[in-house]
Amino acid sequence: MTYRGTMTEPLGARIRRLRADRGWTQRELAEPGYDRGFLAKVETGSRPPSEEMLAYLADRLGLTVDELRFGRPPGIADELRASLDEGYRDLEQGRVALAEERFADVAKQAAGYHLDDVECYARFCQAEVKWQLFDVSGAQEELEHAAELAEAAPPWLRAMIVHRWSGCRYLSGDAGTAIARVEEALASPDLDPDAELCLLSALIHPLMEMGGLHRARRAALDGVRLTRAATRPDFVARFHRQASQVWQAIGRAEQAEQDLTEACRLFTSVGFDRDAARCRWARGYLLRRLGRVAEAREELTAARDQLAAIGAEEGVAGATVELAEVRLRQGEPDEAAELVSSVWPLLARDVEALGEATGLRGLIAQAQGDLAAATRLLREAADIQTRASLHGAAVSTALRLGDVLREQGRLDEAVEAYRRGLDSASTDT
Known part of the structure; x- marks a missing residue:
């Protein structure tokens, strides 16, 4: 059957149209539960149907109550979710404008059909566009809109909203609030393995930077256990990328490198090019710390170029600053200074990167x-x-x-x- 309704179609008119599509008379639809005259009043809008009658009519028409109430075409929720999944891959592969247009369209449709869980996902995806463009305040605002609908969302999505929101707070220089929000979410009784792994991943970097290595290590060990039960490869990959920082800090460099390699493999397997490139950035950082500066330069250059091609400005800034430190170590302070200057306008949006780059400029001046x-x-x-x-x-x-x-x-x-x-x-x- 071809769907011919609109999201603004009155309920009575929708019932009349669906009945006519099937070639039924009012009596054939109404009986035996209700009489024809009462259905006629419902169809003209002079009498609203009771919840019981609405359920009866939906069953007769082969629809769910909400499909009838809100004019949802059967299967529309799954179609819209699939569209968001496809748009997210577009975003990860650098087709930012296409993804943004798709997310806005789905958000509008989901709101019209009263699909709060789908609208929540769409708003989260809109926040991801802001995140990729390094618009930290814009991403946080979109995430707060998504959070207003999060009660209807699945646990993995609620966790990812918290993950990104805490990331925004951290980049804004409020690491304490970032950690507290994640720990609050971890106390929820509604977590599944994917959601818990997502939240543990969000904790590791802020804890490391605030000096909480013991707590970060505990989060990493808890996450290792959860990877056996998690079902989302992108969440497992994100955890491996974050946990590599802990292994490096406690002297397990080989495991850190293995985790980054596995994270890159998993992200690539699901078409997440942006996150795969961020793994190369992280591996370049690790190689620099291990003194393998020639390899680090190669990896960081590739990561920066891939992130630039995708339009991930936050990643470009971070990888470029890291590359500048490598070039300084290789005795090229002038080139290092040029690299930092090339991304300086982006750094004001990320307090961690700003502090790192300012210190690096100090070391360049010393050299x-x-x-x-x-x-x-x-x-x-x-x-x-x-x-x-x-x-x-x-x-x-x-x-x-x-x-x-x-x-x-x-x-x-x-x-x-x-x-x-x-x-x-x-x-x-």
């Missing part, structure tokens, strides 16, 4: 022999990181600042910088 600029920039970076409770980064910056001050013979100030680093190192969330 170029401008110790006054190096001191100023490292102090600025330390202030940014301390305000954002990024204790791990603040420790490294304070130690580098102390070295620069000591190089200038400013020993009292160097001791104070080292002390500041020790204070940050002793902070554990």
Whole structure:
């Protein structure tokens, strides 16, 4: 049967149209439960049907009550969800405008059909567009709209909304709120393995940066257990990418690299090119930390170029800053400075990246022999990181600042910088 209704069609007119589509008289539809005259009044809109009559008519017409009440074509919810899934792959593969148009269209249809769970998913997808374009405040706003409908959403989607919302708060310099929101969601009794794994993944990086290695390790170990029961490969991949940070921090570099390789494989298997490229960025970071700078340069360059082709500005900024640090280590401070400058306008949207890049500019100035600029920039970076409770980064910056001050013979100030680093190192969330 061809669907000919609209979302604004009055209920009575819809019943009349569906009856006529089947070639039935009013008596044939109404009896034996109701008389023809009462159905005539319902169809003209002069009498609203009771819930019991609505259920009776829906059953006679072969529809659910909500399909009849809201004019939903049979199967429309599944069609709209499938459209969102396809749009999400478009987004991951860089077809941002196409994805954004699809998400907006589905959100409008879902609202018209009163499909709160589908509308919630569509709004989450709209937030993902903002996230990809590095519009942190816009993404958070869209996520808050999605959260208003989250009661109807499946557990995995509710968890992903919290995951991304906490990510927005973290990028805005509010790591404490980011962690608290995820931990609150983890206390929910409605979690399934996918949802719990998603939330544990969201905890790891903020905890690491705030000095909470013990808690991050516990989250990683809990996540390893959940990967055996989780059903969504993208959630398992996201966990492996985050957990690699913990393994690296506790000296298990081989496992960290294995996790990143597996995450990249899983993301690629579901067509998530953006996230696969972010795994290459993470692997480049790991390789730099291991001293394998030539490999790190190759991996980070590939990640940056892939993320740029996809239009993932947040990833481009982060991978470029990491690449700049590699080039500095390779004795190319001028090229490192150019790389940081090329993404500087993007960095104000991410307090972690801003602090890291400011500190890197300080190290570049040191390599170029401008110790006054190096001191100023490292102090600025330390202030940014301390305000954002990024204790791990603040420790490294304070130690580098102390070295620069000591190089200038400013020993009292160097001791104070080292002390500041020790204070940050002793902070554990």
